[in-house]
Amino acid sequence: MNRPLRRLSLVVAFLFFALFASTTWVQFISAGKLNAMPGNSRQLYAEFGRERGAILVQGGAAVATSAKVEDPYQFQRAYPAGQLYAPVTGFYSLRYGTSGVERAENDVLSGSADELFYRNLSTLLTGEKPKGADVTLTIQPKVQQAAWDALAGRKGAVVALDPETGDVLAMVTSPSYDPNGLASHDGKTEQSTWTSLNADDDDPMVNRATGSLYPPGSTFKLITAAAALESGDYTADTLLKGPQELPLPQTSNTLKNDEGTACGPNDQVSLADALKISCNTAFGDLGLTLGADKLAEQAGKFGFGQSLSIPTSVATSSFPTGEKVAGPLLAYSAIGQGNDLATPLQVAMVSAAIANDGVVMEPNLIADVREADQTADVIDQPSPRELGRAVSSGTAKTLQQMMELVVSDGTGTRAQIPGVTVGGKTGTAQHGTGLPPYAWFTSFADDGKKKVAVAVVIEDGGSTESAYGGRLSAPVAKTVMQAALDG
Incomplete structure (x- = not known):
C-alpha cells in the first residue's frame, strides 16, 4: 500500500473511532444528564405520556390523579382537593418541575423506580403501556x-x-395554593399562576409545617x-426562683x-406550677x-x-x-426565645415523644406504595422507626402529668x-420589635384507645394579650385532637 492510501486509511480509522466514541458518550455516559435536561422535549413527552400513579389518603x-387529555403530552395532573393538600402533595408541572410528595416519590409515581423493573418488563412484552405506582399517605382526611x-x-x-408510629395524621398550612394552575398544559396559565404565587408576600407555596x-x-x-x-x-x-423580674448576667x-x-x-414556684402558668423568670433562671x-x-x-426527611424535606430545627447562647441569651433560649428556631413538625415531635413514654419516632408521610392495577400489590410499606430516646419513661410520665396540669388548671x-x-403547653413567641407575636400550642391526647400529638402555630396573632397560644391555638389543637380520636 502506498503512502497516500496509508494516510487515508489512518484518517478514516480515526474518524470511525471518533464517531464511535462520541456515540458511546451520548448514548451511555451522558444519557442520564441529557434526559434530565429541562429543555429535552422528548423526555417530557415520554414522561408525561406515561400515566402517573395517584397520591391517595387514608x-x-x-x-x-392523572387524567387523559387530547394533547401531545397525553396525561395531565389534577388535584381534586386543591388547596387542602397542596403543601403535602406539592405540584407536578411541565415548566416548573415538582415539589412535595410529587418530588420525593417521583420515581415510583412516574414508574421509573427500580422496584418496578420487572413489572415494566412484563408490560413491554405484553404491549401494555407502563404506568406509575400509587402512593398512599398516612394523612387521615377527617x-x-x-x-x-x-x-x-x-x-x-x-x-x-x-406518637407511637410517627405517622403524620394531618399537615395543614395557611395560606395555601391550588396546584392545578401549575399542572396546566397551557403555558400562559402555568406561567401566570407561578408569577402570581411567587409575588404573594404571604408565601402560599411554603409548607409552613416543615x-x-x-x-x-x-x-x-x-x-x-x-x-x-x-x-x-x-x-x-422542686422550688425554683420565680420573681417578677429576673436579673440577667452581663447586662x-x-x-x-x-x-x-x-x-x-x-x-x-414549683417546677410543675412554673410550667402550668408558664413562668418566664423561673425557666430563665433554670436555664x-x-x-x-x-x-x-x-x-x-x-x-x-437532626436532618429529617418524611420523605419530603424538612428544615432543621x-x-x-x-x-448566640452566651450570657443573658441563655435565659431567653431556655424559654424558647433568643436564637431558638423550630418547625411546627419538631414542636409536635416533642409532645409526641413525651406521650410515647420518652421515645421519639421518625415522622412519616407514606403508608405504602402499591401497583396501580387490579392486583394492587404492595411494593413498599415503611415500618415505624425510632429516632431515639429523648427522656426516660419516668421523666416522660412526670412531664405528662405536668402538661395535664397546664390543660386542667x-x-x-x-x-x-x-x-x-x-x-x-402554650407559647407566645416574640419575633421582632413592634410585631405581633406567634401563638403556639403543642399537646397530646389519650382516650385509652388512641393517642395523638399536635402542634399549632398562628402567625401574627394580634396584640400580645390576644395572641397567647392558650387563647388562639389551643382551641385549634382541641378540634384536631378530637377529630383524630374520633376517626
Missing part, C-alpha cells in the same frame, strides 16, 4: 379537614402525629423542664413575666443554672439539629451555640376534651 380518596377548618384562613400551620422555622416560645419550656428532670437534681415539686436588662407579677409566694450544654443536649434528643384550659386525658 380511606382511598385520591388527592392527585383530621386534615378539621385542621384546615379550625385554622380558618389564619397564617400558620397545624401538624398531628401518631419548611418554616419559628421561635418556639414557651413550648420550649418542655425541653428545659425535661433537662432539669433528667439531671436528677429536680422533681416536679442591666431583666427577664420579666408576661403578667408582670411574681410566679409564687416569696418569689418561689442559667443548667447551662447551655445540657439544654442543647436535651434539645438534640428531641430532634433539634436548631438550638443556638457559642455566642393552667394556661391551656381551652384544649380540654371531656373524658379524654389531654396535656399541653
Whole structure:
C-alpha cells in the first residue's frame, strides 16, 4: 500500500473511532444528564405520556390523579382537593418541575423506580403501556379537614402525629395554593399562576409545617423542664426562683413575666406550677443554672439539629451555640426565645415523644406504595422507626402529668376534651420589635384507645394579650385532637 492510501486509511480509522466514541458518550455516559435536561422535549413527552400513579389518603380518596387529555403530552395532573393538600402533595408541572410528595416519590409515581423493573418488563412484552405506582399517605382526611377548618384562613400551620408510629395524621398550612394552575398544559396559565404565587408576600407555596422555622416560645419550656428532670437534681415539686423580674448576667436588662407579677409566694414556684402558668423568670433562671450544654443536649434528643426527611424535606430545627447562647441569651433560649428556631413538625415531635413514654419516632408521610392495577400489590410499606430516646419513661410520665396540669388548671384550659386525658403547653413567641407575636400550642391526647400529638402555630396573632397560644391555638389543637380520636 502506498503512502497516500496509508494516510487515508489512518484518517478514516480515526474518524470511525471518533464517531464511535462520541456515540458511546451520548448514548451511555451522558444519557442520564441529557434526559434530565429541562429543555429535552422528548423526555417530557415520554414522561408525561406515561400515566402517573395517584397520591391517595387514608380511606382511598385520591388527592392527585392523572387524567387523559387530547394533547401531545397525553396525561395531565389534577388535584381534586386543591388547596387542602397542596403543601403535602406539592405540584407536578411541565415548566416548573415538582415539589412535595410529587418530588420525593417521583420515581415510583412516574414508574421509573427500580422496584418496578420487572413489572415494566412484563408490560413491554405484553404491549401494555407502563404506568406509575400509587402512593398512599398516612394523612387521615377527617383530621386534615378539621385542621384546615379550625385554622380558618389564619397564617400558620397545624401538624398531628401518631406518637407511637410517627405517622403524620394531618399537615395543614395557611395560606395555601391550588396546584392545578401549575399542572396546566397551557403555558400562559402555568406561567401566570407561578408569577402570581411567587409575588404573594404571604408565601402560599411554603409548607409552613416543615419548611418554616419559628421561635418556639414557651413550648420550649418542655425541653428545659425535661433537662432539669433528667439531671436528677429536680422533681416536679422542686422550688425554683420565680420573681417578677429576673436579673440577667452581663447586662442591666431583666427577664420579666408576661403578667408582670411574681410566679409564687416569696418569689418561689414549683417546677410543675412554673410550667402550668408558664413562668418566664423561673425557666430563665433554670436555664442559667443548667447551662447551655445540657439544654442543647436535651434539645438534640428531641430532634433539634437532626436532618429529617418524611420523605419530603424538612428544615432543621436548631438550638443556638457559642455566642448566640452566651450570657443573658441563655435565659431567653431556655424559654424558647433568643436564637431558638423550630418547625411546627419538631414542636409536635416533642409532645409526641413525651406521650410515647420518652421515645421519639421518625415522622412519616407514606403508608405504602402499591401497583396501580387490579392486583394492587404492595411494593413498599415503611415500618415505624425510632429516632431515639429523648427522656426516660419516668421523666416522660412526670412531664405528662405536668402538661395535664397546664390543660386542667393552667394556661391551656381551652384544649380540654371531656373524658379524654389531654396535656399541653402554650407559647407566645416574640419575633421582632413592634410585631405581633406567634401563638403556639403543642399537646397530646389519650382516650385509652388512641393517642395523638399536635402542634399549632398562628402567625401574627394580634396584640400580645390576644395572641397567647392558650387563647388562639389551643382551641385549634382541641378540634384536631378530637377529630383524630374520633376517626
